[in-house]
Amino acid sequence: MEGVDHLAHERNKSEFDVDAMKIVWAGSPHAFVVSDRISKLVASDPGFRKDNRSTLSRKELFKNTLRKAAYAWKTIIDLHLSEEEAAKLRFYVDEPAFTDVHWGMFIPAIKGQGTEEQQQKWLPLAYKMQIIGCYAQTELGHGSNVQGLETTATFDPQTDEFIIHSPTLTSSKWWPGGLGKVATHAIAYALLIVGGREQGVHGFIVQLRSLEDHSPLPGMTVGDIGMKFGNGAYNAMDNGVLRFDHVRIPRNQMLMRVSQVTCEGKYKQSDVPRQLVYGAMLYVRQTIVADASCALSRAVCIATRYSAVRRQFGSQNGGPETQVIDYKTQQSRLFPLLASAYAFRFVGEWLKWLYADVTQRLQANDFSTLPEAHACTAGLKSLTTTATADGIEECRKLCGGHGYLCSSGLPELFAVYVPACTYEGENTVLLLQVARFLMKTVSQLGSSKKPVGTIAYMTRVEHLMQCRCGVQRGFAELSADLVEAAVAHCQLLVVSKFIEKLQQEIPGKGVKQQLEVLCNIYALFLLHKHQGDFLSTGCITPKHAALANDELRSLYSQVRPNAIALVDAFNYTDHYLGSILGCYDGNVYPKLYEAAWKDPLNESVVPDGYHQYIRPLLKQEIRTARL
Ligand SMILES: CCCCCCCCC/C=C/C(=O)SCCNC(=O)CCNC(=O)[C@H](O)C(C)(C)COP(=O)(O)OP(=O)(O)OC[C@H]1O[C@@H](n2cnc3c(N)ncnc32)[C@H](O)[C@@H]1OP(=O)(O)O
Numbered sequence: 307m308e309g310v311d312h313l314a315h316e317r318n319k320s321e322f323d324v325d326a327m328k329i330v331w332a333g334s335p336h337a338f339v340v341s342d343r344i345s346k347l348v349a350s351d352p353g354f355r356k357d358n359r360s361t362l363s364r365k366e367l368f369k370n371t372l373r374k375a376a377y378a379w380k381t382i383i384d385l386h387l388s389e390e391e392a393a394k395l396r397f398y399v400d401e402p403a404f405t406d407v408h409w410g411m412f413i414p415a416i417k418g419q420g421t422e423e424q425q426q427k428w429l430p431l432a433y434k435m436q437i438i439g440c441y442a443q444t445e446l447g448h449g450s451n452v453q454g455l456e457t458t459a460t461f462d463p464q465t466d467e468f469i470i471h472s473p474t475l476t477s478s479k480w481w482p483g484g485l486g487k488v489a490t491h492a493i494a495y496a497l498l499i500v501g502g503r504e505q506g507v508h509g510f511i512v513q514l515r516s517l518e519d520h521s522p523l524p525g526m527t528v529g530d531i532g533m534k535f536g537n538g539a540y541n542a543m544d545n546g547v548l549r550f551d552h553v554r555i556p557r558n559q560m561l562m563r564v565s566q567v568t569c570e571g572k573y574k575q576s577d578v579p580r581q582l583v584y585g586a587m588l589y590v591r592q593t594i595v596a597d598a599s600c601a602l603s604r605a606v607c608i609a610t611r612y613s614a615v616r617r618q619f620g621s622q623n624g625g626p627e628t629q630v631i632d633y634k635t636q637q638s639r640l641f642p643l644l645a646s647a648y649a650f651r652f653v654g655e656w657l658k659w660l661y662a663d664v665t666q667r668l669q670a671n672d673f674s675t676l677p678e679a680h681a682c683t684a685g686l687k688s689l690t691t692t693a694t695a696d697g698i699e700e701c702r703k704l705c706g707g708h709g710y711l712c713s714s715g716l717p718e719l720f721a722v723y724v725p726a727c728t729y730e731g732e733n734t735v736l737l738l739q740v741a742r743f744l745m746k747t748v749s750q751l752g753s754s755k756k757p758v759g760t761i762a763y764m765t766r767v768e769h770l771m772q773c774r775c776g777v778q779r780g781f782a783e784l785s786a787d788l789v790e791a792a793v794a795h796c797q798l799l800v801v802s803k804f805i806e807k808l809q810q811e812i813p814g815k816g817v818k819q820q821l822e823v824l825c826n827i828y829a830l831f832l833l834h835k836h837q838g839d840f841l842s843t844g845c846i847t848p849k850h851a852a853l854a855n856d857e858l859r860s861l862y863s864q865v866r867p868n869a870i871a872l873v874d875a876f877n878y879t880d881h882y883l884g885s886i887l888g889c890y891d892g893n894v895y896p897k898l899y900e901a902a903w904k905d906p907l908n909e910s911v912v913p914d915g916y917h918q919y920i921r922p923l924l925k926q927e928i929r930t931a932r933l
């Protein structure tokens with residue numbers, strides 16, 4: 307029945323202060339208050355409804371996304387929301403749209419690579435949404451290999467302009483979100499050519515469309531690249547294609563913090579590392595790690611609540627069947643994902659600190675931690691997005707058949723989430739960056755340059771240098787193994803940051819104890835999963851492995867009574883979860899049944915097409931040459 311909490315019996319089992327855990331998950335009491343208020347504001351406003359998305363055509367979905375983006379912007383203005391509240395509102399609206407890239411990439415790129423003057427000119431326009439930006443780096447022929455981009459930006463000293471051009475089909479910009487139909491401006495990445503010399507890839511602010519009638523400017527051929535995976539909500543994003551035909555822009559629209567071109571046509575590389583051109587990717591990758599904990603926690607919340615509602619087999623003398631959450635197999639699949647959601651939350655908090663720290667250092671021209679920041683953001687982005695995409699799919703399977711319904715929220719969550727394994731750096735390519743960083747560290751062992759920070763532990767691998775057996779063979783030859791080493795390095799990061807979190811003051815009855823259980827589950831699950839590596843390298847004995855498995859089972863039993871409370875701590879509204887299986891009150895079956903009849907296919911009892919195709923079949927009116 308409506309209004310009855312079908313999960314009350316589960317909530318009563320909790321052994322910790324859920325409200326205190328909500329604050330831990332949010333990050334602070336202030337962050338919790340903002341999140342709680344904004345999520346409820348969005349959930350209570352019919353202008354932000356999203357339960358009908360799966361029934362819309364692509365054009366309807368896209369137009370609805372534009373409406374919502376405009377409505378969200380009006381809400382932000384009308385309610386005088388702060389930047390923090392506005393970001394939370396966009397988060398809880400939960401709709402992939404051009405605004406993600408405008409706020410998540412276009413603005414950070416100008417902040418990170420623009421001069422003071424360029425920031426003063428362009429940021430106010432972007433913050434007021436008087437221009438809408440996209441991040442146009444990837445091309446049809448190149449995405450991972452940024453230095454292989456073919457778009458050219460040739461300086462013309464006669465007119466003090468750059469000529470932006472797409473010399474080949476493969477140089478067409480391809481994939482940038484917001485580019486296809488909405489963005490008025492782009493940060494376009496192109497090969498700079500000055501005085502006939504190529505100077506590598508740089509960023510340029512290019513206006514794409516008229517601010518009067520939105521028509522593409524002369525020399526621009528621009529459109530959408532077409533439908534994407536799974537017919538899901540990501541089709542609300544207009545990922546675009548763009549070709550330049552000798553488009554001229556003023557010299558002052560090259561982002562010039564990292565390098566400059568003078569009006570005389572002199573190229574100057576300032577004393578900052580050229581990698582700052584990649585700065586926006588560093589920023590987005592660290593936000594993607596926090597986003598992974600959100601996406602995984604949504605899926606885990608749905609699967610955990612439904613696992614407590616669902617009963618199957620095990621009835622004794624006509625009594626209730628067993629809750630599937632009580633099966634050890636369900637626990638061994640679900641609880642490591644619950645632990646991962648919390649683990650990624652805390653490593654994401656640390657990565658946010660690391661990014662802020664490296665940004666502050668860069669402003670003082672201290673580049674000492676930039677390589678480590680790159681390795682950490684690249685590696686953790688890769689690790690957490692792979693685990694989250696796999697985890698969402700596992701949560702779908704944990705929900706059985708009903709997990710495959712759109713009304714479970716899981717198919718769309720998966721379809722929208724999985725490109726995170728590719729965008730912002732394909733995950734293997736990023737792990738190779740981490741591997742390169744680790745090998746560079748190994749090569750420096752024995753020198754005066756001692757490994758510090760997240761690689762300080764590597765002093766203990768000094769013996770590698772003596773044998774030198776593995777180091778001689780090429781990086782490329784060993785790359786598959788090195789990628790595994792990179793994953794292990796990142797897993798160590800996640801576990802160590804979880805442990806560091808537990809060393810902090812954590813208020814609330816039983817809260818720290820619950821987090822300790824989850825931390826141990828995360829670590830021991832990894833040890834169990836990679837047992838072979840640990841045994842073959844002599845890190846553990848078979849007895850240790852057996853003890854770890856026994857301890858895991860015990861830890862699952864400790865989590866079991868707290869599972870519902872641990873997902874309640876995410877404090878997601880039913881609107882944001884968008885899942886009947888994950889609804890707070892657990893009243894699943896009546897809601898599933900009711901939702902079915904809302905499907906457009908049920909608007910008529912006799913389906914369209916019956917009289918044209920089925921009736922002739924049934925009435926044998928279709929003569930077949932032979933039966
Ligand atoms: C939820 C919110 C959603 C927000 C909204 C999100 C919605 C989705 C939007 C998606 C947007 C995109 O996908 S935007 C496009 C994303 N594209 C990518 O990520 C491209 C991935 N490729 C790359 O980043 C590069 O090509 C890379 C693979 C690193 C190779 O770089 P290079 O060719 O320059 O070659 P390398 O020799 O490997 O690197 C040279 C040196 O530079 C260093 N280096 C490389 N990258 C660096 C970096 N970023 N910062 C610092 N240093 C870096 C290396 O460690 C080397 O250092 P030394 O070893 O010391 O020499």
Ligand SMILES: Cc1cc2nc3c(=O)[nH]c(=O)nc-3n(C[C@H](O)[C@H](O)[C@H](O)COP(=O)(O)OP(=O)(O)OC[C@H]3O[C@@H](n4cnc5c(N)ncnc54)[C@H](O)[C@@H]3O)c2cc1C
Pocket residue numbers: 407441442443444447448449450451480481482483545725728729730731732733734735738
């Ligand atoms: C939904 C979505 C949104 C996007 N939004 C944007 C955007 O807003 N702006 C933008 O500029 N781009 C965007 N992109 C593009 C995205 O950044 C690229 O697709 C991504 O960087 C991967 O590059 P790629 O497609 O060239 O993959 P490839 O590099 O071609 O990957 C193909 C395979 O080759 C392997 N590979 C490649 N290089 C190596 C190597 N050196 N060693 C070993 N293996 C290798 C990869 O591991 C992978 O398995 C978006 C993409 C998607 C899917």
